[in-house]
Amino acid sequence: MNIARVQKGDSVLILGGSGGVGTVAIQIAKAIGATVTATSSDKNRAFTTARGADHVIAYDQDEVIDGEFDVLFDAVGGEPYKKAISHVKNGGVAVSIAGGVSQDEETIKIEQQKLIQVYEMFMQPDQEKMKQLNDFVTAHQVSPVLSHTYPMTVEGARDAHQDSATNRTKGKIVLVRDENTPVQ
Numbered sequence: 202m203n204i205a206r207v208q209k210g211d212s213v214l215i216l217g218g219s220g221g222v223g224t225v226a227i228q229i230a231k232a233i234g235a236t237v238t239a240t241s242s243d244k245n246r247a248f249t250t251a252r253g254a255d256h257v258i259a260y261d262q263d264e265v266i267d268g269e270f271d272v273l274f275d276a277v278g279g280e281p282y283k284k285a286i287s288h289v290k291n292g293g294v295a296v297s298i299a300g301g302v303s304q305d306e307e308t309i310k311i312e313q314q315k316l317i318q319v320y321e322m323f324m325q326p327d328q329e330k331m332k333q334l335n336d337f338v339t340a341h342q343v344s345p346v347l348s349h350t351y352p353m354t355v356e357g358a359r360d361a362h363q364d365s366a367t368n369r370t371k372g373k374i375v376l377v378r379d380e381n382t383p384v385q
């Protein structure tokens with residue numbers, strides 16, 4: 202949301218609103234005062250609404266994106282980004298953490314024609330951003346959703362990766378260290 206410089210009153214479209222990143226992105230955008238539309242599966246519609254999304258589009262129900270948005274935040278990539286990019290306003294911003302931007306000629310053409318500022322984002326350890334996130338949590342504006350916890354062991358890490366690779370988790374997967382179990 203920092204990169205996109207989301208402002209109060211902006212309209213934000215979030216792809217993957219029910220996922221680990223999407224659930225936090227919805228809450229931050231809402232805390233800033235944006236109007237949020239998010240995509241999720243139909244079974245996660247109520248869950249995504251409960252995170253604060255004003256509108257939810259169920260991608261598996263042939264529901265289509267309607268209207269234009271100031272900001273697109275993409276946590277899915279591929280075809281969903283290609284469908285969404287034409288719904289960004291002229292001069293708007295598109296940020297992808299999932300390899301969505303500029304993926305082919307057709308997508309680049311739309312990005313360029315609409316003068317969309319596109320950003321491919323990779324998470325970097327950053328104390329200042331962690332503090333901002335902590336401030337949102339402390340102010341009860343962001344509540345992290347724990348999908349599943351696994352023990353911090355080799356088996357636990359393997360199971361967590363397999364869970365993550367399904368691309369169907371709700372909220373975050375966390376490895377928890379048992380104080381009595383030595384780290385392997």
Ligand SMILES: NC(=O)c1ccc[n+]([C@@H]2O[C@H](COP(=O)([O-])OP(=O)(O)OC[C@H]3O[C@@H](n4cnc5c(N)ncnc54)[C@H](OP(=O)(O)O)[C@@H]3O)[C@@H](O)[C@H]2O)c1
Binds near residue numbers: 260277365369
């Ligand atoms: N660049 C970075 O620094 C960075 C950091 C973290 C993550 N990532 C990447 O960002 C992506 C999301 O991460 P995550 O942790 O949020 O993943 P996640 O928890 O597995 O969530 C993925 C979400 O995508 C949704 N989804 C799947 N197919 C979709 C479609 N066709 N249209 C719309 N939504 C769809 C799923 O929704 P349903 O369950 O409702 O079907 C699920 O909620 C992953 O590719 C991950 O590798 C990048």
